Amino acid sequence: MIQHLLDGILVGSILSLGAIGLTLVMHTLRFANFSHAELLSVGAYAALVFDGLFGAFYSQLRSTIEPLSLTWSLILAILFAMIVTGLSAILIDKLVFRRIREKGDELSMVFASFGVAMVVRNLISLLFGLKSQLFSNDIAFAIVISRDPMILVKPDQVFVLIASLLVMLLFHLVLSRTTFGYALQAVAENPVLAQITGVNLSRMFRMIWLIGGSLAALSGIFYGLNNQINPVIGRDLVLPIFAATIAGGIGSVYGAVLGGFLVGIASNLALMILPSGYSPAVPFLIILGVLILRPNGILGEARA
Amino acid sequence: MIGLISYLVFFATVSSILAIAVLGLNLQWGNTGLFNGGVAAFFGAGAYGLILLGGTVQADHIGGFELFYPVALVGGILLSGLIALVVGMLTIRLRRDYLAIATFGVAVAFENLMRNAEWLSGGAQGMRGFERPFEDSIADPFVFNIIFFCFSVLLLLGVYLFLEKLIRSPFGRLLRAIREDEVAAKSLGKAPNRVRLTAFVVGSMIMGLAGGLYATFYAFVSPQDVLPTLTFQIWAMLIVGGSGNNQGGILGAFLIWAAWTASGWMLSKFAPIEAQLYTGTLQYIMIGMIIVGMLLWRPQGLLPEKLIVSQ
Amino acid sequence: MFVRFFKSFRCLRQALLLGMVGFSSTLYAQNCTTKIGAVLPTSVDWGRPIAATAQFAVDLANEAGGVAGCQVEMVLRDTQVDPKVGVDAAKALVDLEKVPVLLGAVSSGVTIPILTSVAVPAGVMEVSCCSSSTKITALAEEGKTKGLWFRTFATSGVQAAVGTMLARDQGYKSVVVLYKNDDWGQDISKLTVRSMKSLGINVTNSIAINDGQASYRAEVTEALKGNPEGIYMALYPKEGISVVREWLSLGGSQKMIMANSMKSDELKDSVGLKYLKNALGTDTASPRVESASKFVEMYKARFNSEPNGPGLANSFDATMIALLAMEAAGPNASGTQIAAQVGKVTDPKGTPITADTAGFKKAKEILNSGGSVMYQGATGNVRFDANGDVSAPAVAWSFTESGTKEERYITLDEVDAFMATMQ
Incomplete structure (x- = not known):
């Protein structure tokens, strides 16, 4: 039970990072972006490339940071991958979404995002192949926290959790303490009104894509660190991330964080109740339950 | 030449079946504004219901009642309607994205149940043991395909005419009124949720009909037939064709399915032999680009909704 | 714009392929071609090598x-693991390309509708190769396949029995079974659990x-x-890698038994040979003849790796048997005529034929x-x-530095005798 709860929190932190970006986009740009999860793949592969590059040029960067399986070159690669992914998100918006936004409705955007997801995912598999890849082939062994009940934790997972929480805290501070944060919230609430009060809307939209993209990259890299990297990461994670976003309440950053943990814990605890064959359905059934009780998500507000 | 006709009949049959499902979705989304993310479940209920009721006895799961074909088909449709009723009662008051994810969850749960409950659905192996109606008496498979094609088109036409009549009726007007302004409709003493539920159930039953025809044509159904991809395909057909417009929905079904399949055929024909192994991936890129391209070109759909003024 | 993209992409792809042994090295001596259709999931990680x-x-x-x-020209179509797409592709191959033989599909959920409706x-x-x-x-028992259906994938019964035999011989007292949640996995796990018990x-x-979960923790x-004490796994490489790594990192036993689908270099490299010393796998056997090792050599020369991966050997055999039957049936034969020749090319009393160019040439002469x-x-x-x-x-089999090696050969009689003891 405790082990499942812990595992759920660790998985949840990865989903939360992905959900923050999605909730921002869904709220400000008013559409469900199904290509968001592909940014996780973009981030993970970008990190893989940069990691390889840095490691090749500066061999001292290849040493691992004990007790993690993380290397210095990967840490550096994470930063570059976040920027690259944020920029790709802006590029995709410029190429596709902005054009459709100008004349189409919300649903056209949603299905364009499906199309974009297909293109991005398959471009990645053309470039990198369909096989699974890893940042490090070494297996990081779990540390025994307690023997009875048996509780095991992997150092990498603890790092991922702490790093995710730090990023979320940082983002919280930006949102609640800076002019930029206020502007962001204003745009999220009411883009037209925000524009009247002097917020540069298109610049704000670019910032939202940049933030959403870089957080997605982080989420994808952390996923790769704990599991593996393959071209279908996005396809596999899109649903849990959506579930997290919606359960938390669209537009609520804190809801997204909460939703991520909820989905992570739910899918872990599910195995205690149901045979594992049913586990894919469980997060959604829990969300169904949440929505029946709170039709706008846990922290969401009704929107006209 | 006969080969080409044979293929086109086959293609048009599948397109017509998918078009029926698109029409069902159009009633829900285009006319009522209900974001059904679980098309695959209602389609699948029709398919599984049909084989369960109309199939021969199988060793490893229930069913095999060998009912008369139309009865089995109606049974499958009613099963879709029943599931839609239960799901609708729980979720119909949810808005857009929330309804979408809730119904999506239902579809995932449906697929999961079909994959795991071997006693019910044959599990991941799927269900067979279904005899295609009159297949034995029609010796030539080509003739069978043509007859089945006509049958599917007739049903498509029937559903189309029914929906056209429906949306021009006072009920149809009410659907659009609720979609556009729920509060106004309420103020006139209408019960929006009950009307929505009706549209949801009827739309889902139409999807069930499509599922039943699909299972008839293949004489087989498995969890692989009810994956979320199907929901996406049906939605893409509606949005590209033009939501709110039944003709648009049918056009979208034929066009998207053509793009989906013809892209693979073209790649196998024209891509260099060195690239043949990568055509599967290339095909996905092509399909994605066609969908994005069509939406960039006409974001409102090929045949946008016409304002219907009913007298 | 799209055409331009595709053209530039083609150049890129060709440049990438320069390093590989070309597909087009064949000299076209004859001026006629005969087509064979293939409906395989080339857009899926384990599907592409099967097509290759x-x-x-x-x-x-x-x-x-x-x-x-x-x-022979193989016309290849992707199924996308979507029955609708696979059936349409098969229909197009039959009607438009006029192929008399279809290779595929992999998932039974695609294979069956192709069989019944196309x-x-x-x-x-x-x-x-793989359903x-x-x-x-x-x-088939109901006579609905009309003798047109063949598969080179042995039924799960033998795999399950051999997996159990290994667990018994290794003296494992308790075993946990992990299986892919599809038709193959459900079947093999049911059989394995029954025979182990x-x-x-x-x-x-x-x-x-389940496929594509966010975590298998x-x-x-x-x-x-x-x-x-031990673990039995019937998984595909992608999920297998995640599961095995997770299993080991949480302190799980290294006493592993794997189904043939996990005989993959990708899995070995991602997990690490040092953790796989006690891992044993099961597979259908190669014949006790020279040609078997020859096949491995040929495969290595072509793909730079051992033929390790789900369904590779089966795909090779499925294709070879289809081609031999086409040869035996003669020019412009129908599917039914070709299917009727399959017995002639897999005749236990016939002349043994190796699975290489020389063998194929010899087979042609005899046929x-x-x-x-x-x-x-x-x-x-x-x-x-x-x-x-x-x-x-x-x-x-077990994993080695270069791939896998055979640990033990189990004849059909041995398997049958073993299965009889469990009744």
Whole structure:
């Protein structure tokens, strides 16, 4: 039970990072972006490339940071991958979404995002192949926290959790303490009104894509660190991330964080109740339950 | 030449079946504004219901009642309607994205149940043991395909005419009124949720009909037939064709399915032999680009909704 | 814009392929071509190598002068693991390309609708490398496949029995079973659990592993409960890598038994050989003849790796048998005529034929003079029963530096005797 709860929190932190970006986009740009999860793949592969590059040029960067399986070159690669992914998100918006936004409705955007997801995912598999890849082939062994009940934790997972929480805290501070944060919230609430009060809307939209993209990259890299990297990461994670976003309440950053943990814990605890064959359905059934009780998500507000 | 006709009949049959499902979705989304993310479940209920009721006895799961074909088909449709009723009662008051994810969850749960409950659905192996109606008496498979094609088109036409009549009726007007302004409709003493539920159930039953025809044509159904991809395909057909417009929905079904399949055929024909192994991936890129391209070109759909003024 | 993109992409792809052994190295001696259709999931990680292996077999046959006097062209279509897409592709191959033989599909959920709605109505022969569903056997028993159906994937019964045999011989007292949650996985796990229990091995749990989950941590945590001594896995490489790494990192036992699908270099490299010393696998056996190692050598020369991966050897054999049957049936034969020749090329009394260019050439001579041959392929002396199913001897393997090596050969009689003891 405790082990499942812990595992759920660790998985949840990865989903939360992905959900923050999605909730921002869904709220400000008013559409469900199904290509968001592909940014996780973009981030993970970008990190893989940069990691390889840095490691090749500066061999001292290849040493691992004990007790993690993380290397210095990967840490550096994470930063570059976040920027690259944020920029790709802006590029995709410029190429596709902005054009459709100008004349189409919300649903056209949603299905364009499906199309974009297909293109991005398959471009990645053309470039990198369909096989699974890893940042490090070494297996990081779990540390025994307690023997009875048996509780095991992997150092990498603890790092991922702490790093995710730090990023979320940082983002919280930006949102609640800076002019930029206020502007962001204003745009999220009411883009037209925000524009009247002097917020540069298109610049704000670019910032939202940049933030959403870089957080997605982080989420994808952390996923790769704990599991593996393959071209279908996005396809596999899109649903849990959506579930997290919606359960938390669209537009609520804190809801997204909460939703991520909820989905992570739910899918872990599910195995205690149901045979594992049913586990894919469980997060959604829990969300169904949440929505029946709170039709706008846990922290969401009704929107006209 | 006969080969080409044979293929086109086959293609048009599948397109017509998918078009029926698109029409069902159009009633829900285009006319009522209900974001059904679980098309695959209602389609699948029709398919599984049909084989369960109309199939021969199988060793490893229930069913095999060998009912008369139309009865089995109606049974499958009613099963879709029943599931839609239960799901609708729980979720119909949810808005857009929330309804979408809730119904999506239902579809995932449906697929999961079909994959795991071997006693019910044959599990991941799927269900067979279904005899295609009159297949034995029609010796030539080509003739069978043509007859089945006509049958599917007739049903498509029937559903189309029914929906056209429906949306021009006072009920149809009410659907659009609720979609556009729920509060106004309420103020006139209408019960929006009950009307929505009706549209949801009827739309889902139409999807069930499509599922039943699909299972008839293949004489087989498995969890692989009810994956979320199907929901996406049906939605893409509606949005590209033009939501709110039944003709648009049918056009979208034929066009998207053509793009989906013809892209693979073209790649196998024209891509260099060195690239043949990568055509599967290339095909996905092509399909994605066609969908994005069509939406960039006409974001409102090929045949946008016409304002219907009913007298 | 799209065309331009595609063209530039083509150049890129060709540049990338320069390093590989070309597909087009064949000299086209004849000026006619005969087509063979393939419906395989090339957009899926484990599907693409299966298609590449089928193409490899076609190229070998072409080097040997093609079949029935013509060069063979394999027309390949992706199924996207979507039954609708696979069936449409098969129909297009049959109607537009006029192929008499279809290779595929992999998933039974795609294979069966192709069989019932395309292949059988059109009288086209279908050979699958990898569909294991028992529903197809039932179809055949009812006479609905009309003798047009064959598969080179041995039924799950033998795999499950051999896995159990290994657990018994290793002396494992308790085993946890993890399986891919599809038709093949459900089938093999059910059989394995049943046979292990009948031998008194304690099966602590049997856990379904679903495709594409965000994490397999919960499943592995569940599997660790009850401290099983060993673990039996019937998974595909992608999920297998995640599960095995998670299992080991949480302190799971290195006493592993794996189904043939996990015989993959990708898995070995991602997990690390040092953790796989006690891992044993099961597979259908190669014949006890020289040609088997020759097949491995040829494969290495072509792909720079051992033929390790789900369905590769089966795909090779499926293609080879189809091509030999096409040769035996002569020019412009129909699917039914070709299917009727399958017995002639897998005749246990026939002349043994190796699975390479020389073997194919020899087979052509014998078949043209009216004789019959016994094809000895990558999965053994393939022989089909009346339902198009194969049974093959089995082999136990382990991972090595370069790939895998054979630990033990288990004849069909041994397997049958073992299965009889469990009744």
